[in-house]
Amino acid sequence: MENDVAITLGFPQGGTKIDRRTKGAEDTTLLEDWKAGLKMDDLNITPMQLCKAMLAYKEGWEWFKRHLALLITTMFLESTATGYVNTYMINNFADVTKIADLNWCEYVLRSLVDSKVAWAKKTSQKFTGPIVFLTVFYVDRLVVYRRSVPRTFLAFKGWDTHLLNKREKAEISSGGFGYGYIDDPQELPYLNEEKKSDECEEELQVTSTNTMSCN
Template sequence: MGSAKGKEKALDDGTKAQTGKKRQKGEGSSSTRASKKKKTGKSSGLKNVEDQSMSNESKRKRGKKKVFANPENVKCRRRVLQSKNGVQPKEKADHPQLKTRTTTRAFFKKLAELNDAQKAAVRDIGFGQILGFNVNRVPSKMAYWVLDRFNNRNCTLEIDNLTKVQIEKDDVYRVYGFPKGKKIIKEFERTAVNELFIEWMSFFGVVNRDKIKIKAVLLHMIDCADGGTWFKRHFVIALCFSLMESCTNGTVHPYVFTALANMNEVKSWNWGEYLLRFLIDHKRSWMADKTKVFGGPTLFLVLFYVDRVRIGRETVPRSFPIFVNWDGKTLKERQEKELDDDFFGGGSVAPPIELPDEYKEEEPFVSKFKHTCAIIVVVAIVGVVTALGMVGQSLDCSNAESEQASLA
């Protein structure tokens, strides 16, 4: 019995000892938790401050996140994933944009408002192809590159050091389908005044010629609903401002006014030479400062480039006139394709499209040969007529002699 009681007492003592150890551990763990809470409190305070600063910074940067132009593009999605994963995407070249005053958007909208009489008048002066014009904007980065590669000394587009494409007057007709004449247009000087010009100014009710804007010209063009002479003049002035030349301050000056006195002669003017003259002159002045506004025929250069330089599997067809195959959307898509490759001019040069028969000129040798043949034919006819006359005279003489002999 004594031994059993001793055992129970030993077990009780052991249990109390274990309980004491657990209490010590609990006290230790509670002190540890308390110290951790202190540390956590400090860190959470810092974290709250950091979160608040980050949220303030994100608010400041709200609306400035980089948005890619075309999320459907695989390369764009790849760049987005790379930036999210912390991988820096490959830096692309910085392509400058061309500043220009020439705009086709207003002209494009007003073409859709022409009535049947006005459309017939446009065809009458030889600009009927322009009625299908549908390019409402020009991609500025491509336009800068093409203009920068245009050599105004020899009128060539220098794709690279080895590839140069000649630009000729016929290319103007290929792009726009303008009437092709031979008479050179003399520019109407900025200070020049004549009766016709004063009458044109009276439409706008201004004394200062620098106050006339393209929108006012287009409105007066639409108002001439009969498609008469003044409609034709307004149309040609608006067309030249939109597709050939413009003042850097955005006002309309009719440099072409000397060609508008007799509207029946519009087809006889050399519109290809006229456009190239402005292209060369404006490029020469733009080279002095490439950050300033360019007032020359930007769209012509861009359309010439996208037609002659083909990249990859080009789906845009080639036909006359060239502008009917392109619009603002397809030109922008072409620019994006080349920007994905990070450079322009990477395609192959195609031969020029065939001009219609009415635009073709005979070779000098052929024309001289035809002229010579015509002269020979005329001389031969004259010779035959002369010979027949002489034969007739001889017959008359012989008949007269025979009559006299019979009488004798």
């Protein structure tokens, strides 16, 4: 399943698990520095406000990368019921050189499960899970009649608002959501390369063995 996230969104599958801070049990030093840098007294900042604040970081630097990681977290992993930026994972971005070493794919799946459980208990509240992944994964894997949108890697690159609207209308006219057939998952390109490399190595071994036998 982690591969499905990587194929859909292109997130890293690093070896470090993403931790979610809990109130009262976390080191808030980085969080306080974040607030101070944005000249905020609280955590009530919207993604749009954070985007505007990022424009001040002309050279990039560490805080630009942390801001970007927080935006990606909020938009693709786990949003908030209030609509503000999700800061619960900020301590994972203390060392910006290790952001790619985090297992973003695993957290998307963890967030999906946790948010579904929370939403099921109170369906009137906002669903805060990875809705972009859920939507694109659904339209990529479930085919209605025939595949009208060519598959791409990454999967989300093949879909835009117009195509998603057309897909929604097609499903409604066909009788509802979930009708169709489930297509096979795509394979990650680097896994294909590893597979080809293994096959090539096996062929070389067979050829070498046959050659030695002939001699």
